[in-house]
Amino acid sequence: MTLFGSKKGYSKSDINFFEEFTASARKQTQVLAVVVFVGIIAIGLCLAVLAYYIFRNLSVQKDIDDLNATLASDEYAGLELRSQSLQQEINDKNQYFYTLTEMRRIVDETAAAPVDIAELIGDNIPSDAYVDSYTLTGTSLTLQGVTFSYYDAANIAYMLNESDVFANYVAPNLERDDTMNGAEGVEENPIDIYYDFTISGNIVSDSVISVVHYANTESGVIALSGVSSQTVEAGAEYEIQGINTYTVNGVNYSLASVVINETALTPAEFASVSAADKVSGIANGNVEIVLYYNVVTVAEAEEGSAE
Numbered sequence: 001m002t003l004f005g006s007k008k009g010y011s012k013s014d015i016n017f018f019e020e021f022t023a024s025a026r027k028q029t030q031v032l033a034v035v036v037f038v039g040i041i042a043i044g045l046c047l048a049v050l051a052y053y054i055f056r057n058l059s060v061q062k063d064i065d066d067l068n069a070t071l072a073s074d075e076y077a078g079l080e081l082r083s084q085s086l087q088q089e090i091n092d093k094n095q096y097f098y099t100l101t102e103m104r105r106i107v108d109e110t111a112a113a114p115v116d117i118a119e120l121i122g123d124n125i126p127s128d129a130y131v132d133s134y135t136l137t138g139t140s141l142t143l144q145g146v147t148f149s150y151y152d153a154a155n156i157a158y159m160l161n162e163s164d165v166f167a168n169y170v171a172p173n174l175e176r177d178d179t180m181n182g183a184e185g186v187e188e189n190p191i192d193i194y195y196d197f198t199i200s201g202n203i204v205s206d207s208v209i210s211v212v213h214y215a216n217t218e219s220g221v222i223a224l225s226g227v228s229s230q231t232v233e234a235g236a237e238y239e240i241q242g243i244n245t246y247t248v249n250g251v252n253y254s255l256a257s258v259v260i261n262e263t264a265l266t267p268a269e270f271a272s273v274s275a276a277d278k279v280s281g282i283a284n285g286n287v288e289i290v291l292y293y294n295v296v297t298v299a300e301a302e303e304g305s306a307e
Contacts, residue, residue: 090249094223098212101226105210108229117141117165117203124159126152129197141165142200150174153197160199167234167284170201206231207283209238213246214292215253224248224293232283241278246293253293260289 070076117136121143125131129147136142143160147153153172161169177194208231213224225248232238246253258265258273260281265273273279279289 091222094225097226098223101228102212105208105227105229108208108210108231120160120163120165121156124156126155128152129156136203139202139205140200141203142198144196144198146177147195147197148193150195153195153199156197157199164204166201167204168201170199173198173200204234207234207236207238208286209240209283209289210287211240211289211291213248213253214290216256216292216294221292224253234283234285236283237280238283238287239278239280240289243279243291244274244277245296246291252296254296255291256294257292258289259292261287 071079118134121131121134125145126147126149128149129145129152131143131145133145134141134143141160143156145153145156153174157170157172160166175196177196208229210227210229212227214221215224224246230238243258244255246255255274258270258279260279281287
């Protein structure tokens, strides 16, 4: 007997399609679960970091508040005034030390006259000459006398030069003395001719090289230290190195200008000295070097460290 109506059936391909769809949905669900899990972990980490910085800032703020409270207490209320007072005390002591070392510099620059020059002159004066007078100080010698021979004065000067009495070669100054000839009651004497001679020059001595450091401040120029001195032989070279910077009492200073023997260096000379980071020269006498500095500001210090 034949049945009327429709009957729906499922083929094998339909069954495979449902299985693939179910597997794909399962994979997507797993991926979504992993993404959600990773997101939860990331959010948790962010919240943990945020909480760490919040608590850290609160702790730092608490330390700042405690420090401000401590600084505002009676114990620390006068520290700023005390600091200013100590700085002024240091400046006063530096000025006192500078005064003492300046006096010592003056003593060092006052050379004693050699005691053997008088004996040297006496042993080498020719028999037909005599010394009328001589003046001897720590740095100079002036010899005056009379000679019958034109060449005797030159021989005396030569002797002194060869004995290294003078720093530089000196020559005698001669003048013929005719005061006796032609005088009333005195016969003309063409044989006995007199010469007045003078020999003068700087004697050989050591040179004193003195250095002092000053700071330009709002209240004026102050001495940063005492006067340092060194003795070098006359004609020798001297060097003062490391002048571009100076540090005292934890404060850094930078070179601003240089004055040598009361003469300021020109901009070109200062640039050359600053590039070499030293002052040098030949000691042809006492040399006084004054170095002026400015305080290195925080911005300048940071700029220098960055470079």
